[in-house]
Amino acid sequence: MVAVRGLRKRFGRLDVLKGIDLRVPRGGAVALIGPSGSGKSTLLRCINLLDTPDAGSVRVGDRRLDFDGRRRLPPDREMAAFRARAGMVFQGFNLFPHMSVIDNVMSGPVVVKGVKRDVARPMALSLLDRVGLAGKAGDHPASLSGGQKQRVAIARALAMEPEVMLFDEATSALDPKLVGEVLAVIRDLARGGMTTVLVTHEMAFARDVADRVAFMRDGVVVEEGPARQVIEDPREPATRTFLGHFHGGRSAPAAP
Template identity: 55%
Template structure:
């Protein structure tokens, strides 16, 4: 499978703080990659940079055939206008820790918003697609509810449906279960497992080591803004090569 994401030497600073230092990572089409690591290690920042919600200070991120945020012409990178940056984002789904559903719109309106406004999909078609997605995440009955009337787990499943509605080539998950009550984590992970099986390319920042072991093709361990270690899920969890990884896994498993 060809690589769909190529991250090369990416750095990102917030003032003096270096959130990402020379991060490189490739993801093949259809691959599921989980990023684990202590908080503040740059996992979420990396995700936000891939979707261009944060601007990088160095390096290059390519998704599909395109350089994120820029256009290469005459040996130089030209910053893209807002409209084209938005178009790039529309092909990359993102699921947030805090769901970030639009509270003033119903569940189904949340899902058709992107297709309708960004893609110009006819309403009938968008609605049919939304209903199909809601069935896929097991919430067909909640189409007319407002996000605030749903549990956290249900909201997150709607958020996943909203991301899928744009038919993305890659979906980024930013700690999708961290804000959930423990008994609601399972339903969200179940939907994500189903997505992983359906050959969707996924990059998941997570603390759920069990999920990573089961669903991920590869696991990336990050610490202090760097990729410390990266390898097949079983192998990295069973035989971490770096002492920092061992330390982290030991702490998580306690």
């Protein structure tokens, strides 16, 4: 479903990803954990081509793009079509401040797919209902709490009917009180069969929601395996050291 092979990415002289292999089967949920600067977010952004890989290949569904640094990048239109197949949720929400909540959710279908507004609206409303925010359709993002903003952002990504959802530290910018409501939505999605890749510092959440966990450090996947095993009984010393900071998987959010 999602397959990353030999993925490399460098920013200037900094090697951020040093050959990553990762597979997420259809309906699977993989959590990426690891210290800051380990390349988790960059890996997620490369899956969605927000950062362009230098080498390797990325497959989402039946479409695969290969990168080797020398070849020209695919044209803008093709990159955009590829990105449309993956939904992404950001740490900073990134809602469009000049649009109402419902227009945010409709923006993908209307702008990208050219769906008529009166067709997109009921679908957007049902998505807002699904994240518990049907009553906020006409509001502006600025009037929402962080947790509400993030739930709108999830609905906006879902409106594109993506084949995979990518969560980039979706709860790291939230007030601890508001983390739960967002995690609940992500959990429902993953349990409902949505293919999911999530970067998180919530170890308990990763263990509960993900089928598999990949521990990254310094641009490589150090250890990958069933979620419970990696988090509760890691094989690699580096994983053990990292998880030691979390006291065996507490649920409070860690510093990003």
